[in-house]
Amino acid sequence: MSALALPVPEIAPVSARRRHLVAVPAFAPGAPSIPSVLPAERPRSVPAVSPDSDRQVSSHPARSAEGRLRLTVRGQIVLSVLALVVAAGIGSLLGLALPADEALPSEVATVTVGPGESLWGIAQQAAGPGEDVRVVIDQIMTLNSLADSTVHAGQQLSIPVEG
Numbered sequence: 268m269s270a271l272a273l274p275v276p277e278i279a280p281v282s283a284r285r286r287h288l289v290a291v292p293a294f295a296p297g298a299p300s301i302p303s304v305l306p307a308e309r310p311r312s313v314p315a316v317s318p319d320s321d322r323q324v325s326s327h328p329a330r331s332a333e334g335r336l337r338l339t340v341r342g343q344i345v346l347s348v349l350a351l352v353v354a355a356g357i358g359s360l361l362g363l364a365l366p367a368d369e370a371l372p373s374e375v376a377t378v379t380v381g382p383g384e385s386l387w388g389i390a391q392q393a394a395g396p397g398e399d400v401r402v403v404i405d406q407i408m409t410l411n412s413l414a415d416s417t418v419h420a421g422q423q424l425s426i427p428v429e430g
Contacts, residue, residue, distance in 0.1 A: 384418070410427070
């Protein structure tokens with residue numbers, strides 16, 4: 268069998284339906300031939316002019332009534348990826364502009380860790396009034412090159428002096 272692109276006979280006027288291909292049996296010798304006439308092109312819609320305004324009204328199916336374009340799924344994905352790239356670029360520029368760490372204190376004191384003491388307790392004693400204890404813990408860990416907040420009894424720690 269072979270297939271020819273023949274228009275499907277329209278039963279009712281349907282403007283939004285697409286025409287489909289119809290399977291036609293193969294031509295056998297002696298079979299009546301079908302004339303090789305190409306179907307006429309569908310007339311394209313011409314933008315109409317609204318009677319009460321000088322603006323043209325678009326009848327393009329991809330445009331909504333407000334005149335905005337609809338995006339395909341691929342277009343939405345591309346737009347999302349582009350937005351993420353722009354956000355990452357802005358974030359990295361802001362990260363370079365803002366200082367990452369506070370400066371280390373200029374004066375330090377040495378403290379010996381007692382039994383049962385924690386880094387939090389030592390930082391609370393070293394922190395000034397209104398100073399965030401978490402910042403002091405970070406400073407102590409940086410000054411002493413500590414990987415975590417575990418301290419042992421008898422360990423010598425450099426702590427920042429308030430003021």
